[in-house]
Amino acid sequence: MTERNIVGKNRKPQRGYVLVTVAGLLVVLLGFTALAVDVGIMFSARTQLQEAADAAALSGAFTFINSPNAVQPDTAILTARRTAMANKMMGDSIASGDVTVDVPWPATVTGIDRVTVSITHLQSSFFAKAVGANSVTV
Numbered sequence: 001m002t003e004r005n006i007v008g009k010n011r012k013p014q015r016g017y018v019l020v021t022v023a024g025l026l027v028v029l030l031g032f033t034a035l036a037v038d039v040g041i042m043f044s045a046r047t048q049l050q051e052a053a054d055a056a057a058l059s060g061a062f063t064f065i066n067s068p069n070a071v072q073p074d075t076a077i078l079t080a081r082r083t084a085m086a087n088k089m090m091g092d093s094i095a096s097g098d099v100t101v102d103v104p105w106p107a108t109v110t111g112i113d114r115v116t117v118s119i120t121h122l123q124s125s126f127f128a129k130a131v132g133a134n135s136v137t138v
Contacts, residue, residue, distance in 0.1 A: 034127030052087035053117040059083040060115035073103035
Protein backbone atom coordinates (compact mmCIF):
# COMPACT_ATOMS: atom_id res chain seq x y z
CA MET A 1 0.00 0.00 0.00
CA THR A 2 1.36 3.41 -0.89
CA GLU A 3 1.37 6.40 1.38
CA ARG A 4 -1.15 8.24 -0.79
CA ASN A 5 -3.78 5.56 -0.32
CA ILE A 6 -3.44 5.59 3.48
CA VAL A 7 -3.91 9.35 3.68
CA GLY A 8 -6.87 9.22 1.30
CA LYS A 9 -8.76 6.57 3.33
CA ASN A 10 -8.41 8.37 6.69
CA ARG A 11 -9.43 11.77 5.37
CA LYS A 12 -12.96 12.93 6.31
CA PRO A 13 -15.09 14.91 3.84
CA GLN A 14 -15.48 18.62 4.65
CA ARG A 15 -18.81 19.32 3.02
CA GLY A 16 -20.85 22.28 4.28
CA TYR A 17 -17.91 24.43 5.35
CA VAL A 18 -18.76 27.16 2.84
CA LEU A 19 -22.41 27.19 3.95
CA VAL A 20 -21.47 27.69 7.61
CA THR A 21 -18.97 30.42 6.72
CA VAL A 22 -21.46 32.29 4.53
CA ALA A 23 -24.15 32.05 7.24
CA GLY A 24 -21.77 33.46 9.85
CA LEU A 25 -20.63 36.29 7.62
CA LEU A 26 -24.24 37.07 6.71
CA VAL A 27 -25.05 37.65 10.37
CA VAL A 28 -22.08 40.00 10.69
CA LEU A 29 -23.05 41.84 7.49
CA LEU A 30 -26.64 42.29 8.69
CA GLY A 31 -25.32 43.61 12.01
CA PHE A 32 -23.22 46.26 10.27
CA THR A 33 -26.17 47.18 8.05
CA ALA A 34 -28.41 47.61 11.09
CA LEU A 35 -25.76 49.78 12.75
CA ALA A 36 -25.47 51.92 9.62
CA VAL A 37 -29.25 52.44 9.48
CA ASP A 38 -29.50 53.44 13.15
CA VAL A 39 -26.50 55.78 12.98
CA GLY A 40 -27.84 57.34 9.78
CA ILE A 41 -31.20 58.00 11.40
CA MET A 42 -29.54 59.55 14.45
CA PHE A 43 -27.41 61.88 12.31
CA SER A 44 -30.47 62.86 10.26
CA ALA A 45 -32.41 63.61 13.45
CA ARG A 46 -29.49 65.65 14.78
CA THR A 47 -29.33 67.70 11.58
CA GLN A 48 -33.06 68.43 11.71
CA LEU A 49 -32.85 69.47 15.37
CA GLN A 50 -29.86 71.70 14.62
CA GLU A 51 -31.80 73.42 11.84
CA ALA A 52 -34.79 73.96 14.15
CA ALA A 53 -32.54 75.37 16.89
CA ASP A 54 -30.83 77.71 14.44
CA ALA A 55 -34.17 79.00 13.14
CA ALA A 56 -35.46 79.48 16.68
CA ALA A 57 -32.37 81.39 17.77
CA LEU A 58 -32.56 83.66 14.72
CA SER A 59 -36.25 84.40 15.24
CA GLY A 60 -35.69 85.13 18.93
CA ALA A 61 -32.80 87.45 18.17
CA PHE A 62 -34.79 89.18 15.43
CA THR A 63 -37.34 90.34 18.02
CA PHE A 64 -34.69 92.72 19.45
CA ILE A 65 -34.61 94.48 16.07
CA ASN A 66 -38.18 94.00 14.86
CA SER A 67 -39.93 94.84 18.16
CA PRO A 68 -37.72 97.30 20.06
CA ASN A 69 -40.57 98.28 22.41
CA ALA A 70 -41.47 94.69 23.33
CA VAL A 71 -40.85 93.33 26.80
CA GLN A 72 -37.45 91.66 26.54
CA PRO A 73 -36.21 88.95 27.09
CA ASP A 74 -39.70 87.39 27.41
CA THR A 75 -40.62 88.19 23.81
CA ALA A 76 -37.40 86.66 22.49
CA ILE A 77 -37.86 83.51 24.56
CA LEU A 78 -41.50 83.07 23.53
CA THR A 79 -40.76 83.66 19.85
CA ALA A 80 -37.79 81.28 19.86
CA ARG A 81 -39.80 78.54 21.62
CA ARG A 82 -42.72 78.91 19.18
CA THR A 83 -40.40 78.73 16.18
CA ALA A 84 -38.67 75.62 17.51
CA MET A 85 -42.00 73.91 18.15
CA ALA A 86 -43.22 74.81 14.65
CA ASN A 87 -40.49 72.57 13.19
CA LYS A 88 -40.51 68.80 13.00
CA MET A 89 -37.89 66.14 13.59
CA MET A 90 -38.23 62.89 11.64
CA GLY A 91 -41.91 63.73 11.11
CA ASP A 92 -42.59 64.23 14.85
CA SER A 93 -43.37 67.55 16.45
CA ILE A 94 -40.83 69.06 18.80
CA ALA A 95 -42.26 69.26 22.31
CA SER A 96 -42.00 72.37 24.45
CA GLY A 97 -40.11 70.42 27.13
CA ASP A 98 -37.38 69.53 24.61
CA VAL A 99 -36.57 73.21 23.94
CA THR A 100 -34.29 75.30 26.17
CA VAL A 101 -33.97 79.01 25.41
CA ASP A 102 -31.34 81.16 27.11
CA VAL A 103 -31.26 84.94 26.77
CA PRO A 104 -28.72 86.60 29.08
CA TRP A 105 -30.36 89.74 30.40
CA PRO A 106 -29.39 92.49 30.61
CA ALA A 107 -27.22 92.39 27.53
CA THR A 108 -23.63 91.35 27.91
CA VAL A 109 -20.84 93.81 28.67
CA THR A 110 -20.37 94.48 24.98
CA GLY A 111 -24.05 95.39 24.63
CA ILE A 112 -24.79 92.51 22.26
CA ASP A 113 -28.05 90.65 22.78
CA ARG A 114 -27.77 86.90 22.36
CA VAL A 115 -30.31 84.07 22.10
CA THR A 116 -29.16 80.49 22.62
CA VAL A 117 -31.51 77.60 21.81
CA SER A 118 -30.88 73.96 22.69
CA ILE A 119 -33.17 71.12 21.64
CA THR A 120 -32.78 67.67 23.15
CA HIS A 121 -34.99 64.81 21.97
CA LEU A 122 -35.18 61.11 22.81
CA GLN A 123 -35.11 59.24 19.46
CA SER A 124 -36.10 55.60 19.41
CA SER A 125 -33.78 53.19 17.65
CA PHE A 126 -34.75 50.52 15.17
CA PHE A 127 -32.20 47.72 15.07
CA ALA A 128 -30.24 48.63 18.22
CA LYS A 129 -33.19 47.36 20.28
CA ALA A 130 -31.79 43.89 19.69
CA VAL A 131 -28.83 44.74 21.93
CA GLY A 132 -30.86 46.68 24.51
CA ALA A 133 -30.53 50.26 23.23
CA ASN A 134 -34.17 51.27 22.86
CA SER A 135 -33.54 54.98 22.41
CA VAL A 136 -30.78 57.54 22.01
CA THR A 137 -30.70 61.16 23.19
CA VAL A 138 -30.15 63.47 20.22
